Amino acid sequence: MGSKARVEYEAVEKCRCEGREKDSVVADLDGTLTRGRSSFPYFMLVALEAGSLLRAIVLMMVSPLAWLLYHFVSEGAGIRVLIMVAFGGLRVKDIEAAARAVLPKFYAEDVHPESWRVFSSCSSGRRCVVTANPRIMVDFFCKNHLGADTVFGTDIHVTSSGHATGLLMSPGVLLGAAKRAAVKAEFGDAQPDVGLGDRLSDLPFLTLCKEAYMVPRKSVEAVPMHKLFKPVVFHDGRLVQRPTPLVALVTLVWFPIGLVLSIVRVMVCVNTPLLYVPLMYKLLGIKLSVRGKRPGNIEEKLGLQGQGVLLVCCHRTCLDPVFLSVALGKQVSAVTYSVSRLTEMLSPIPTVRLTRNREKDAAHIKRLLEGGNLVICPEGTTCREPVLLRFSALFAELTDQIVPVAILPRMSMFYGNTVRGYKAFDPFFFLMNPRPHYEVTFLEQLPPHLTHVAGARSAFEVANCIQKMLAATLGFQCTTFTRRDKYRMLTGGDGSVK
Missing domain, CATH: 3.40.50.1000 (HAD superfamily/HAD-like)
Known part of the structure; x- marks a missing residue:
């Protein structure tokens, strides 16, 4: 029948x-x-x-x-x-x-x-x-x-x-x-x-x-x-794969193992001198791929004296500056709009909070550049889809010594970023993946004629130029979406995390 x-x-x-x-x-x-x-x-x-x-x-x-x-x-x-x-x-x-x-x-x-x-x-x-x-x-x-x-x-x-x-x-x-x-x-x-x-x-x-x-x-x-009628640009949650019965079972069985493994990975790497961290990564099952011209001493290469280089990268997880520092082989400072106390305590590199006051933040970034290399993520927030959110142009007015860096983490089980979850656990979730992988690609330094001071370009032109360079390297799409658009979409509210 x-x-x-x-x-x-x-x-x-x-x-x-x-x-x-x-x-x-x-x-x-x-x-x-x-x-x-x-x-x-x-x-x-x-x-x-x-x-x-x-x-x-x-x-x-x-x-x-x-x-x-x-x-x-x-x-x-x-x-x-x-x-x-x-x-x-x-x-x-x-x-x-x-x-x-x-x-x-x-x-x-x-x-x-x-x-x-x-x-x-x-x-x-x-x-x-x-x-x-x-x-x-x-x-x-x-x-x-x-x-x-x-x-x-x-x-x-x-x-x-x-x-x-x-x-x-x-x-x-x-x-x-x-x-x-x-x-x-x-x-x-x-x-x-x-x-x-x-x-x-x-x-x-x-x-x-x-x-x-x-x-x-x-x-x-x-x-x-x-x-589709409308593609998905922003999404949240911890699971990378659709949890079919088999995938769900494997994930739940792996969870306690992965949790212990992530804690071990964090504790070992935080307490290991930077020179030996790549070796620890290999021993702990963490893969780091470095592409492009990785400078041995970036200040000497660029002919700088007493001034650091601004490393501008896309933002995928809160671990971006850490893996960039390891890939560079030299400690850098990182600025962020928000970071959990736990992440700040466990970070092996200096992490500085911005205030969202443009004048104060600009002055603070200039002081940090005088002391060494600095990493900034102008998107202001992470995004999982192959898109780049609109860049903030603040950094472009502060220095002409800019090196774009394309960042791409690869995860098989758990996402290392969240909106609605506990962001303090983001590094642990990324490191709970059986074999977490980070790809870091150093691009060429921004030519003088495309910079703000030497090239008389507007800060927005500089930011857009770097965004296009990163998008072309990663195969991503540039969008006009902002950090606030993301939080409004994922929380259904006014942009604040609930």
């Missing part, structure tokens, strides 16, 4: 897209708009990022039960278990924050090309997503990055104090007849022009559509992120 039901509708590849601009479309999410049929990774992300490591462990332990219920009892029973464990007791604002800042990146990397071809072709029509997932978990991604007008999903019960109970609102898990009822209520007597699904529980709502297509199970390449 299941096999017969599946052949009632043609594969989505057979659907034509020409002339569908004004058509309406209704599509399922998991397995239809995305390639992955399982929603477990996204429940795990909510459990870990909005909850805790303990909640993630419990979810991992009950996942076999959820799988058995889903496949041998009912889809709804398995999903109820995942919702209860992942959501029960969490603050709604924490769930929403994870849905805004963490989940979109992983959803956007898994969009099905054929389904997206059809869904996006209905550019000015009504686009609806109907899914069994909790609506609070998928609403932001579907509307903001897929361009959906309406999202129907399972609604969770919330207490008066703003906490999710893990229980569901009527009609429960949005499956089968419940999906059909939601679509019927939205369109009334009018029929959606196109329906997209991938499993038997999608058939009830597909029967309402003028045309319906099924998404077959087969391996396909995901849609490039830049082709």
